[in-house]
Amino acid sequence: MKRREFMQRTAGGVLATTPLAAATSSAAESPVPAKDPPQNTLDLTTLPNFCAHEHWGSIPAIGMSPEGFRADTETGAVPSRPVSVWDLVLDPYFGGFLAQAGTDPHQLATQAGAPDFISWWQKKPEEALAQLRAPLQNQALTGAFQCLRKGIAYLHGPDIGAFELEAWREADTAVANAYSDIFSWYSNAMEKIHFSGLIRPVHPEFYVREGTAASAKAELGFTHTIMRIDPLLHLWEKKSPRRDGLAKIAGVEPRDAQSWRNFITAILDLAAAHGTTGIKQLQAYSRPLRFEHRPDREIVWSGALSDEQVIAHQDWIVHECCKQANDRGWVHQIHVGTHNLTQSSPLPLQILAKRYPKMNIVMLHAWPFLSECGWLAKQYPNMYIDTCWQAILNPDFFRRALQEWLGYIPAHKLMCSHDATSIEMAAGSSLINREILSEILDQHALRIGIPPNDLQHLALSFLHTNATNLYPLSQTK
Numbered sequence: 001m002k003r004r005e006f007m008q009r010t011a012g013g014v015l016a017t018t019p020l021a022a023a024t025s026s027a028a029e030s031p032v033p034a035k036d037p038p039q040n041t042l043d044l045t046t047l048p049n050f051c052a053h054e055h056w057g058s059i060p061a062i063g064m065s066p067e068g069f070r071a072d073t074e075t076g077a078v079p080s081r082p083v084s085v086w087d088l089v090l091d092p093y094f095g096g097f098l099a100q101a102g103t104d105p106h107q108l109a110t111q112a113g114a115p116d117f118i119s120w121w122q123k124k125p126e127e128a129l130a131q132l133r134a135p136l137q138n139q140a141l142t143g144a145f146q147c148l149r150k151g152i153a154y155l156h157g158p159d160i161g162a163f164e165l166e167a168w169r170e171a172d173t174a175v176a177n178a179y180s181d182i183f184s185w186y187s188n189a190m191e192k193i194h195f196s197g198l199i200r201p202v203h204p205e206f207y208v209r210e211g212t213a214a215s216a217k218a219e220l221g222f223t224h225t226i227m228r229i230d231p232l233l234h235l236w237e238k239k240s241p242r243r244d245g246l247a248k249i250a251g252v253e254p255r256d257a258q259s260w261r262n263f264i265t266a267i268l269d270l271a272a273a274h275g276t277t278g279i280k281q282l283q284a285y286s287r288p289l290r291f292e293h294r295p296d297r298e299i300v301w302s303g304a305l306s307d308e309q310v311i312a313h314q315d316w317i318v319h320e321c322c323k324q325a326n327d328r329g330w331v332h333q334i335h336v337g338t339h340n341l342t343q344s345s346p347l348p349l350q351i352l353a354k355r356y357p358k359m360n361i362v363m364l365h366a367w368p369f370l371s372e373c374g375w376l377a378k379q380y381p382n383m384y385i386d387t388c389w390q391a392i393l394n395p396d397f398f399r400r401a402l403q404e405w406l407g408y409i410p411a412h413k414l415m416c417s418h419d420a421t422s423i424e425m426a427a428g429s430s431l432i433n434r435e436i437l438s439e440i441l442d443q444h445a446l447r448i449g450i451p452p453n454d455l456q457h458l459a460l461s462f463l464h465t466n467a468t469n470l471y472p473l474s475q476t477k
């Protein structure tokens with residue numbers, strides 16, 4: 001049945017009592033609405049969108065520290081050189097997808113006699129773009145490229161999707177100018193794209209290391225954090241410079257069960273003092289998500305551990321972090337799926353959900369375990385889903401996820417962040433999410449026979465309110 005036929009058939013029913021029908025039909029002239037409403041009447045473009053899981057700053061121009069991306073280990077990390085549009089495009093995500101497809105921009109640059117791709121681009125832009133044009137065109141329909149393209153066009157103007165030199169040069173200049181004052185840029189761009197807040201997962205070192213006092217203050221003016229617990233799961237090796245560094249920060253050397261508990265308390269206290277809103281892990285990329293509860297006596301604390309001993313050690317630490325997060329009423333963001341697919345099912349997370357009922361678990365990405373994540377979110381009061389990264393992988397994953405979940409899980413369980421490496425990529429993801437959300441809610445409105453705008457409050461929940469209700473933001477600074 002087409003939309004028009006539906007409207008006509010239901011005109012005497014639900015729609016006749018709505019303001020929409022009252023405004024468009026006159027009972028004296030015709031029993032049907034005089035005019036169909038537009039196909040897509042739900043406009044979500046200006047609703048606030050809370051970004052609860054982002055990696056803005058994981059770009060080459062900001063670079064790495066020994067522990068990970070510098071943006072995640074140092075408060076107020078600013079670029080160490082002018083930022084190019086290629087820093088946004090050749091990021092760990094899209095750059096990684098190019099590498100998986102067999103393209104190595106760095107190698108192309110060195111073959112052409114340049115030290116790296118950006119130097120090549122600066123010296124011979126036409127030649128550099130020409131070499132990447134075909135590989136980029138091969139990825140033109142992918143979510144990552146579409147998010148970058150849409151975000152760059154929305155925030156800076158030029159459309160890089162035609163792969164024309166002039167547009168790339170304009171984008172390059174605009175990006176360099178914007179990032180010359182990176183935190184002002186983030187603040188301005190957030191306003192432009194209607195982002196209502198930002199949470200970034202950071203390493204424990206972030207809380208004690210800063211670029212400059214001024215840059216740290218500028219970043220913390222709008223940035224909330226959650227703390228990554230992954231670094232704590234690799235401190236068992238006999239020689240571990242990171243353990244030594246963190247022990248110094250915590251003032252406790254982790255050697256046995258009691259000192260490990262004290263060590264975790266001290267690190268989480270430090271994060272709490274800096275206004276964190278929870279913890280985060282990405283163990284799904286390297287091991288199954290079955291974290292068994294282990295008694296202290298089962299654990300070997302350091303040395304040459306067997307694979308089983310490493311798993312037991314990690315299980316113990318994850319449970320101790322969860323116990324403390326539970327006591328503090330914190331959120332635990334957990335990566336699910338997307339990598340390591342035979343082992344990254346979220347179903348074993350029930351163990352944590354049951355044992356720590358005051359710790360809200362947010363399953364990130366969910367794809368391809370859409371049914372499993374939906375079931376968990378429906379089954380457990382403390383399990384939620386954030387669709388971040390779906391649009392960047394493939395906008396149709398987000399569409400499919402909404403189709404799977406909206407008729408099944410309670411509306412307060414769903415959030416739509418972006419998991420982007422730049423604010424430009426996040427902006428593109430947000431634009432795509434809003435379009436698809438509008439389309440799917442419209443379908444539901446049509447099915448149940450109410451005006452699409454009556455579902456606007458649901459869109460606001462998904463984009464903004466669910467996250468601000470879930471994360472204890474009032475404790476942040």
Ligand SMILES: [Zn+2]
Nearest residue numbers: 053054055419
């Ligand atoms: Zn992430």
